[in-house]
Amino acid sequence: PPDIPVADVQAQLGELQRIADENGGNRAHGQPGHKATVDYLQSELDALGFETTVQEFSADGDTGWNLIADWPAGNANEVLMLGGHVDSVPNGPGINDNGTGTAGLLEVARAVAEQDLQPNKQLRFAWWGAEELGLLGSGHYVQNLPAAELDKLSGYLNFDMTGSPNAGYFVYSPEGQPEGSAELTDTLNAYFDTTGVETELIDLGGRSDHAAFADAGVPTGGTFTGAEGQMTEEQAQKWDGTAGEAFDGCYHQSCDTVDNVNETALDRNTDAIAYALWTLATS
Ligand code: PHE
Ligand code: CA
Ligand code: ZN
Ligand code: ZN
Ligand code: ZN
Secondary structure, three states: OOOOOHHHHHHHHHHHHHHHHHOOOOOEOOOHHHHHHHHHHHHHHHHHOOEEEEEEEEEOOEEEEEEEEEEOOOEEEEEEEEEEEOOEOOOOOOHHHHHHHHHHHHHHHHHHHHOOOOOOEEEEEEEEOOOOOOOHHHHHHHHOOOHHHHHOEEEEEEEOOOOOOOOOOEEEOOOOOOOOHHHHHHHHHHHHHHHOOOOEEEOOOOOOOHHHHHHOOOOEEEEEOOOOOEOOHHHHHHHOOOOOOEOOOOOOOOOOOOOOOOHHHHHHHHHHHHHHHHHHHOO
16 A cells, blocks of 8 residues: 655645635635535546546535545445545634545545556545535435445445544444444554554544444444544553643634644554555455
8 A cells, every 4th residue: 555645635735724715714514615625626536537526415505515536447336435524614724624534535546546546346535515514415425325326335434533633543443333344443453553553443423424324334434533522641641642632622613724733643544544445445
């Protein structure tokens, strides 16, 4: 698997910050910065050779968009999906939540294209709208996916908040998730083993976009570096963080800017996406 240059991921966070700055300070559902983000990502992915689709939906009286990007290779009957939400809250630019997952996925997609990867499984990337209104974009996608298409999904990996400033290293717990989820968890953990970073399993319940896939029986997994919760003493020691402080003190606030990102966590989590994709989709 490739080592994704973290400087390239940071450059994309700069683009997302610029888009927010030029559109009233956020990238939220119902605001111009949301569509501007989707348009920007689509043009990048089109240029890389992905087959992109923008799925429109309506929520809270406003139009929202999901961006889907398929890599035209591999067995179309076995699809590995990877995604994260592309909307911010109205309070701010949403750079850690979820510019980090958004940019990480884009840079992994770029690596796929640059290697002209010929995986066994088909790869499908997704950037979801209206997560912050209650997981609406991913819910819309899953609800409108024909059963035959749903059956082709071998797994869904979710990345929401992967560069929290006081970073924890959490991998989604497979407990209570569809059969097959443990393989996704084990693969992500295998990446962190190579870095010597200890992870913790976390039960996120229905707090992010994997929920609709899990409800539909698709194996799910993902990584997370923490939100409003406070880091314990024990976690601070193993993760070189600050005990008694939030993982992300700017969670859902205007200060969630390009300055609100732990570059080491961003680097590791983006490399984890690439490792999982290469491990699960190539032989
Ligand atoms: N989904 C929540 C949000 O975007 C936060 C969160 C992210 C919770 C990841 C759990 C896992 O605000
Ligand atoms: Ca890297
Ligand atoms: Zn629709
Ligand atoms: Zn959020
Ligand atoms: Zn989020």
